[in-house]
Amino acid sequence: MSGRGRKAVLPPADHRVEPPLDRDGLIVTVINKAGYRKTFDFAELSVAEPMQRSLAAAFAAQARGWNSHLTAGSYWDKLVLFARFVAQLESPPEDLDGLTAAILKRWRARHVASNTGRHTLAVIRRLLRWDPRLAAGPAAEELAKRVPGVKPSRQSYKETERDQVVLAARRQFRAAWIRIRENTARLESWRAGDLAEGSREWRIGQVLDHLARNGDVPRTILPSGDVYATNRHLLGGASAEKSWGRLFLTRMELTALAVVLTDTFAWNLSVYDRMPAPTQAPSAGETTSVTYQVQVEKRRAGGGRWFSTENITDSGADSRGRLVTHALEATAHGRILAARLKPGTGLLMVARAHQPGREDRDLDRPRRVGPLTFGVSDDDAKRWGRLHGLGGSPFQRSRRTTVTREGRPLQHTHGTHESVYMLPDKQVQQASRGVFEAGAREALEQARSVLFGGQIVDEPNPDHQETAMVDCENEETSPWPSPEGGCGADFLLCLACRNAHVHPGHHPRLAHLHQQLHSLRSVLDDRTFQGGWNDHLLRLEDLRDKVGLAAWQAALAQVGDDDRAVVQLLLKGDLAP
Structure with missing residues (x-):
């Protein structure tokens, strides 16, 4: 089955795929998905003929996977740059096997500093590596060097900028939608015979019927050859909005609709070229809303993954689906006329051209x-x-703004979402500063909570009160006050208190406690140990580092029975503060 659900048709038995490269080896033909041909003449490149033929062969080999003239044209433009670079060398090589590592280093140095240059490097490297003569040796090693990734240059809109863009697009499209809706109602009244024959409204309805069937209002050709709208006085003018624009969107109005759709759904600009008109999904007993099935084509996803379907519900004026309803209404006459002129045409985004006879230049x-x-x-x-x-197209920045606002992947992978949209975006970075700061502060507090919080002294102070672990300078200023007054903390928390003083007489008991906590760790599950003992162990290790490992080891040899008894009581939880 094809991506659109039609059964694939086998080619004729005598069908042969035409090779991209002609017999002379200088002309490459690229056929796009629509079947249109575009040729590239490598004799135009400013290098010697052997290199022209080699580049043509590499281009043709790469072109077998293309279905777009845009891709082929992008590669061609970069080949022109490369050929110009080679031609300007002091001694230009005759063919690709004459490319040295030094030449390729110069080429890389010229382009690696910019996004455009890095893209050019990647394209030329991809083409040159098709040539078997560049598969080994110093030149191949130079080609194998990684080309830095292109850094996203587009940034999301600030809120005020986004409001400006969306408001302008909404106003323009809404004015067009209202104009088309009003004239559609007038046309339907005329077709239903509800207008008085010969009246002004009836005559306008007659013009609208002609417009709906032909895509233009009646025209009169003067003897001079000039053409004008026959009913321009009746219609109120000859402008697009007064004549054929009564039932059709202009290209700028269609663009405004696309801007609003991108702001709402984060669709790529290329999606609108081939988006079929949405269909209504079946709804079980639902009468107050309608759900549309919208088919989105994303060719860069790779073969077999080009199409995805999104369900969008119109449940009221503030719902996202209401925009789809308005889009269907604004393009209805264009879609009906297109299907009549070319059966099978069912695209949503249709406008009436200002110059209908103009030829298409972009065959993609x-x-x-x-x-x-x-x-x-x-x-x-x-x-x-x-x-x-x-100053330019709003679509890339609008899409980026919507993606970063939603904070989740939309028509792209999670990796692309993080690396291309979120991390490089200045608005995201600005909005994240508070989160990063809060996280850093929380991490700092957590780090401080597992450090020894008191003071290390050389000898005891007679004014301090002795506890099971340390000497306390002032229990009335404890961070953990008791409701009855004084300190209400467990003795192990003394190690985290700013009032704690530790002198060498405490070292044996603390070193023994540290040893016992390590033993306890081996018999308890991780959750229990982390919840009840890990912070105390970390504070003791911080204290050990401050005292010095040698003094700590020496203190273990001085552990007495009283130290062991106190530590045992602490570990059992039998020693109250």
């Missing part, structure tokens, strides 16, 4: 049907951005 995109165009081109996106003061 859907071809025009009569006066209708499909999808949103890069030029459309850039023009829309300039018209709204954005």
